[in-house]
Amino acid sequence: MSGHATPIPMTSRKCGPLKGTANVPGDKSISHRALIFGAMAVGETKITGLLEGQDVLDTAKAMQALGADCIRHGAGDWSVHGVGVGGFHEPENVIDCGNSGTGVRLIMGLVATSPFATTFTGDASLRKRPMGRVSDPLALFGATCVGRSKGRLPLTLVGAENPVPAEYATPVPSAQVKSAVLLAGLNAPGKTVVIEKEATRDHTERMLAGFGAEVVTEEVPEGHKITLTGRPELTAQTVAVPRDPSSAAFPVCAALLVEGSDILVPGVSQNTTRNGLYTTLVEMGADITFENEREEGGEPVADLRVRYGALRGIEVPPARAASMIDEYPILSVVAACATGTTVMRGVKELRVKESDRIDAMARGLEACGVKIEEDEDTLIVHGLGAGNVPGGATCATHIDHRIAMSFLVLGMVSQKPVSVDDGSPIATSFPVFEDLMSRLGAHISRADS
Ligand SMILES: O=C(O)C1=C[C@@H](OP(=O)(O)O)[C@@H](O)[C@H](O)C1
Numbered sequence: 001m002s003g004h005a006t007p008i009p010m011t012s013r014k015c016g017p018l019k020g021t022a023n024v025p026g027d028k029s030i031s032h033r034a035l036i037f038g039a040m041a042v043g044e045t046k047i048t049g050l051l052e053g054q055d056v057l058d059t060a061k062a063m064q065a066l067g068a069d070c071i072r073h074g075a076g077d078w079s080v081h082g083v084g085v086g087g088f089h090e091p092e093n094v095i096d097c098g099n100s101g102t103g104v105r106l107i108m109g110l111v112a113t114s115p116f117a118t119t120f121t122g123d124a125s126l127r128k129r130p131m132g133r134v135s136d137p138l139a140l141f142g143a144t145c146v147g148r149s150k151g152r153l154p155l156t157l158v159g160a161e162n163p164v165p166a167e168y169a170t171p172v173p174s175a176q177v178k179s180a181v182l183l184a185g186l187n188a189p190g191k192t193v194v195i196e197k198e199a200t201r202d203h204t205e206r207m208l209a210g211f212g213a214e215v216v217t218e219e220v221p222e223g224h225k226i227t228l229t230g231r232p233e234l235t236a237q238t239v240a241v242p243r244d245p246s247s248a249a250f251p252v253c254a255a256l257l258v259e260g261s262d263i264l265v266p267g268v269s270q271n272t273t274r275n276g277l278y279t280t281l282v283e284m285g286a287d288i289t290f291e292n293e294r295e296e297g298g299e300p301v302a303d304l305r306v307r308y309g310a311l312r313g314i315e316v317p318p319a320r321a322a323s324m325i326d327e328y329p330i331l332s333v334v335a336a337c338a339t340g341t342t343v344m345r346g347v348k349e350l351r352v353k354e355s356d357r358i359d360a361m362a363r364g365l366e367a368c369g370v371k372i373e374e375d376e377d378t379l380i381v382h383g384l385g386a387g388n389v390p391g392g393a394t395c396a397t398h399i400d401h402r403i404a405m406s407f408l409v410l411g412m413v414s415q416k417p418v419s420v421d422d423g424s425p426i427a428t429s430f431p432v433f434e435d436l437m438s439r440l441g442a443h444i445s446r447a448d449s
């Protein structure tokens with residue numbers, strides 16, 4: 001049964017200017033998909049820059065359990081020997097996706113059109129998250145799911161023996177739901193269609209095309225329509241994973257807030273379905289330059305030069321939410337240190353992430369002396385201005401890596417240190433966070449050190 005590591009309390013305190021180069025790890029979304037597509041392709045897929053965070057390692061184990069061989073050659077350097085579309089076998093044991101919503105939801109899609117049973121579980125955070133948003137559309141292909149009440153994990157999915165293609169309009173903006181449907185569609189005959197009102201991250205569509213599937217995205221009155229032709233032959237590829245803009249957000253925001261900082265964050269994906277935070281920070285007055293813009297591994301990337309400067313609160317357009325969904329926790333820290341009010345609306349999806357992120361940030365910021373307002377779909381932060389956040393609290397992270405990293409960034413600029421009750425979940429997405437931030441000049445310590 002999935003557990004979760006022994007809690008690691010951590011504290012972050014005021015530091016001098018952050019300086020140097022921050023080589024953040026590979027993109028988590030692309031890393032999951034590189035392993036999954038490699039597992040479904042014929043031949044050997046070579047991956048460089050793979051994120052070796054626990055979420056991605058759990059997906060590698062799952063691919064292995066389904067019959068694909070995932071081999072590590074060195075840091076971030078992996079190969080996958082795929083079994084071809086429809087070539088998976090029934091796993092002998094429960095698939096444990098740990099803390100990863102992306103892992104479990106994409107793999108549910110992957111096995112929904114294969115004629116065997118797969119049982120999924122995860123840690124205490126993942127077992128609270130809604131899976132009905134994926135099992136509902138997968139039923140259209142002929143799959144059945146039995147889980148705990150409200151579709152919670154553990155659940156068993158029995159894949160369709162004679163899958164039929166499906167057409168599905170996603171009721172929530174979710175790349176995980178979209179991807180689960182498209183992955184199921186790969187082993188169904190005919191055309192599978194997903195319609196989403198707002199564009200969400202498009203790594204699945206890009207990678208489907210890159211591995212040789214026929215996939216067409218069109219603008220229609222309802223939003224974006226993606227049509228996939230089923231039962232393609234996917235051919236093994238070489239995948240260079242760009243650096244993760246969601247991980248880069250932490251050193252970038254820390255450098256914007258810590259007086260005198262000047263850092264370089266090279267090779268960060270600037271995919272427009274992911275870069276909403278950077279647009280928002282620039283609107284707040286951030287000194288970020290996007291240097292050496294180029295294409296790497298099929299994604300637009302840039303080197304970010306980031307310098308400290310005063311920031312002002314803004315109203316974040318709700319239409320931008322999907323492109324910065326994982327960045328609201330760190331944005332709310334930036335907002336607390338800006339002058340004026342930052343209004344974040346249209347963010348209710350944050351309530352079903354690794355934790356209820358609106359609640360987790362609101363309670364922690366309040367404990368650190370920041371005034372906030374919230375409702376089901378909104379978080380409003382009343383900024384105190386640079387250097388004026390009192391801090392001095394221990395914030396609960398609720399098994400959520402982004403909450404832990406956000407409060408540790410706050411500790412770098414608050415008057416008194418900020419602690420988190422458990423920094424262990426940071427290893428799911430950014431295992432080198434402490435080391436990387438310390439090299440830049442941050443003071444982060446563990447309770448036992
Ligand atoms: O598809 C993906 O890789 C992801 C999609 C997003 O989740 P939703 O699909 O739930 O919005 C995001 O929050 C998550 O970190 C990664």
Ligand SMILES: C=C(OP(=O)(O)O)C(=O)O
Nearest residue numbers: 099100101102103326353
């Ligand atoms: C929401 C996240 O991941 P997942 O849904 O894959 O657990 C995240 O990394 O912020």
